[in-house]
Amino acid sequence: MxxxxxxxxxxxxxLSFGIFGTMEKSEAKSLIINYDLTEGVNVRKDDSDNDNSNILGGIDYPDIYEIKGETEDYYQIEFEGKKVYVGKYWFHILDDIKALKDTKIYEKNDESSNKISDIKKDEQLTLVDFDENKDFVKVKKDDKEGFVKIEDFDLSTKDEKDLDKLKEKYKKIYESIKRYIDYLKRNGLSLYPEGEDKAEENDQIRRIYPEKTAYEESSETRDxxxxxxxxxxxxxxxxxxxxxxxxxxxxxxxxxxxxxxxxxxxxxxxxxxxxxxxxxxxxxxxxxxxxxxxxxxxxxxxxxxxxxxxxxxxxxxxxxxxxxxxxxxxxxxxxxxxxxxxxxxxxxxxxxx
The missing domain is CATH 3.90.1720.10 (endopeptidase domain like (from Nostoc punctiforme))
Known part of the structure; x- marks a missing residue:
C-alpha cells in the first residue's frame, strides 16, 4: 500500500521584527554591511521601497561608504558615481574620532612609515578598526586609509570601560566580515565585482579585513x-x-x-x-x-x-x-x-x- x-x-x-524600523539620527560618518543580517543590500534611486523599479543594483562586499545624508529609514551614499539610498537596518555604523592636535596619517602602524595625509586639530576621521599595535588605530579620510596614533585623538580620553566596549563592537564587525568571506570561499564565489584585478581585490580585502591571508580564488571559479x-x-x-x-x-x-x-x-x-x-x-x-x-x-x-x-x-x-x-x-x-x-x-x- x-x-x-x-x-x-x-x-x-x-522571531519577528520590522524590516524598515525607524532609527535615531546618527553622527557617525560611514557604514559597512552587517553580514549577520544579510548577504547584500539593495541600492535605490530614492528613499522608498514600494517597487523594484526603484532598485539600481546591490552591494554585497565589505567596503566602507560615507554617509552623505539620511531620511527616517535610509542613508544616502555614493555608489558608482551616483547618490543613492540604502536601508539603515542592514549596516554597522562606524564611529568618528576627533584629532586633539595637528597630526598625521601613516601608511603603516609605525611613525617611520610614509605619511599619507596631514590632519588638523578638531578634524574628524572615520574609525575603521583597532590595530594589533595598541598605540595605533586604522582610519579613513575621504578615499585614503591608514594609521594614526591613539594618543593624538579623543579615543585617548575615553574611560577604559567605554574603550573596551568600542573595541568589542569592532571585533564583532570584523568577525561578521570573516564569516561572509568564508561563506564565499566555500561556495566558489568571487568577493569583488567581475573585472577587478585579483591583486587589487586582495589588497582591498586586507585593507578592510586585516587578516594574515586574503581570500584566494582559483581561475576555475572566476566564472x-x-x-x-x-x-x-x-x-x-x-x-x-x-x-x-x-x-x-x-x-x-x-x-x-x-x-x-x-x-x-x-x-x-x-x-x-x-x-x-x-x-x-x-x-x-x-x-x-x-x-x-x-x-x-x-x-x-x-x-x-x-x-x-x-x-x-x-x-x-x-x-x-x-x-x-x-x-x-x-x-x-x-x-x-x-x-x-x-x-x-x-x-x-x-x-x-
Missing part, C-alpha cells in the same frame, strides 16, 4: 558555472528542487519575491514551495521553525538548508539537491546559483513520504 505524503509544519514561536542535478521527481521535495533549477541565473533583489525579475533567499524558497501548495513566510529565520530537523549528510532533494551564526540568528536559506549541493538566491552579484552545501547551521524537511 502506497504511503500518503504528509506535510510537516511544526511551527514554533517565530560561475551552473552545475546541478536533475533528480527523480517521485515526491514533492524532488519536484520542488527541479522546479527551482528553472530560475538559475536570475537576479537577486533583497526583499524580492519575483522568481524571474528579482528575489532574495527566503523569497526564493517561499515561491518555489508555493508552487506545490506549501506556504512559507518571507523570512529565513521564521522558515527555520518549519519542518523536521535533518542531520547533515542525510538531506534529500527539497530540504531547506539554513546558514547563520546561531539558531536564533539565521541569515540565509537554500534548497538541497540531495547530493551534496544546494540551489539558492545567493547575493546581488551572483543571483540564483548552485553551490556546495558547505557547513549549514540547520537542515529542515518539509515533506515526509
Amino acid at each position: 502506497k504511503k500518503s505524503k504528509k506535510i510537516i509544519l511544526l511551527l514554533t514561536t517565530a 560561475i558555472e551552473y552545475i546541478y542535478y536533475t533528480v527523480d521527481d517521485n515526491d514533492i521535495g524532488k519536484s520542488a528542487y527541479n522546479f527551482a533549477t528553472k530560475f538559475l541565473g536570475n537576479p537577486y533583489v533583497f526583499g524580492g519575491i519575483d522568481l524571474v525579475n528579482g528575489i532574495d533567499c527566503s523569497g526564493f524558497t517561499m515561491q518555489v514551495y508555493s508552487e506545490f501548495g506549501i506556504g512559507l513566510p518571507h523570512l529565513a529565520q521564521t522558515q527555520s521553525n518549519y519542518g523536521k530537523t535533518i542531520a547533515l549528510g542525510e538531506e534529500k532533494a527539497g530540504d531547506l538548508v539554513f546558514f547563520g551564526t546561531s539558531l536564533s540568528n539565521i541569515t540565509h536559506v537554500a534548497i538541497a539537491d540531495g547530493q551534496g549541493g544546494i540551489i539558492h538566491a545567493a547575493n546581488p552579484r551572483a543571483g540564483v546559483i548552485t553551490s556546495s552545501i558547505g557547513n549549514p547551521i540547520l537542515i529542515k524537511r518539509l515533506i515526509e513520504n
Whole structure:
C-alpha cells in the first residue's frame, strides 16, 4: 500500500521584527554591511521601497561608504558615481574620532612609515578598526586609509570601560566580515565585482579585513558555472528542487519575491514551495521553525538548508539537491546559483513520504 505524503509544519514561536524600523539620527560618518543580517543590500534611486523599479543594483562586499545624508529609514551614499539610498537596518555604523592636535596619517602602524595625509586639530576621521599595535588605530579620510596614533585623538580620553566596549563592537564587525568571506570561499564565489584585478581585490580585502591571508580564488571559479542535478521527481521535495533549477541565473533583489525579475533567499524558497501548495513566510529565520530537523549528510532533494551564526540568528536559506549541493538566491552579484552545501547551521524537511 502506497504511503500518503504528509506535510510537516511544526511551527514554533517565530522571531519577528520590522524590516524598515525607524532609527535615531546618527553622527557617525560611514557604514559597512552587517553580514549577520544579510548577504547584500539593495541600492535605490530614492528613499522608498514600494517597487523594484526603484532598485539600481546591490552591494554585497565589505567596503566602507560615507554617509552623505539620511531620511527616517535610509542613508544616502555614493555608489558608482551616483547618490543613492540604502536601508539603515542592514549596516554597522562606524564611529568618528576627533584629532586633539595637528597630526598625521601613516601608511603603516609605525611613525617611520610614509605619511599619507596631514590632519588638523578638531578634524574628524572615520574609525575603521583597532590595530594589533595598541598605540595605533586604522582610519579613513575621504578615499585614503591608514594609521594614526591613539594618543593624538579623543579615543585617548575615553574611560577604559567605554574603550573596551568600542573595541568589542569592532571585533564583532570584523568577525561578521570573516564569516561572509568564508561563506564565499566555500561556495566558489568571487568577493569583488567581475573585472577587478585579483591583486587589487586582495589588497582591498586586507585593507578592510586585516587578516594574515586574503581570500584566494582559483581561475576555475572566476566564472560561475551552473552545475546541478536533475533528480527523480517521485515526491514533492524532488519536484520542488527541479522546479527551482528553472530560475538559475536570475537576479537577486533583497526583499524580492519575483522568481524571474528579482528575489532574495527566503523569497526564493517561499515561491518555489508555493508552487506545490506549501506556504512559507518571507523570512529565513521564521522558515527555520518549519519542518523536521535533518542531520547533515542525510538531506534529500527539497530540504531547506539554513546558514547563520546561531539558531536564533539565521541569515540565509537554500534548497538541497540531495547530493551534496544546494540551489539558492545567493547575493546581488551572483543571483540564483548552485553551490556546495558547505557547513549549514540547520537542515529542515518539509515533506515526509
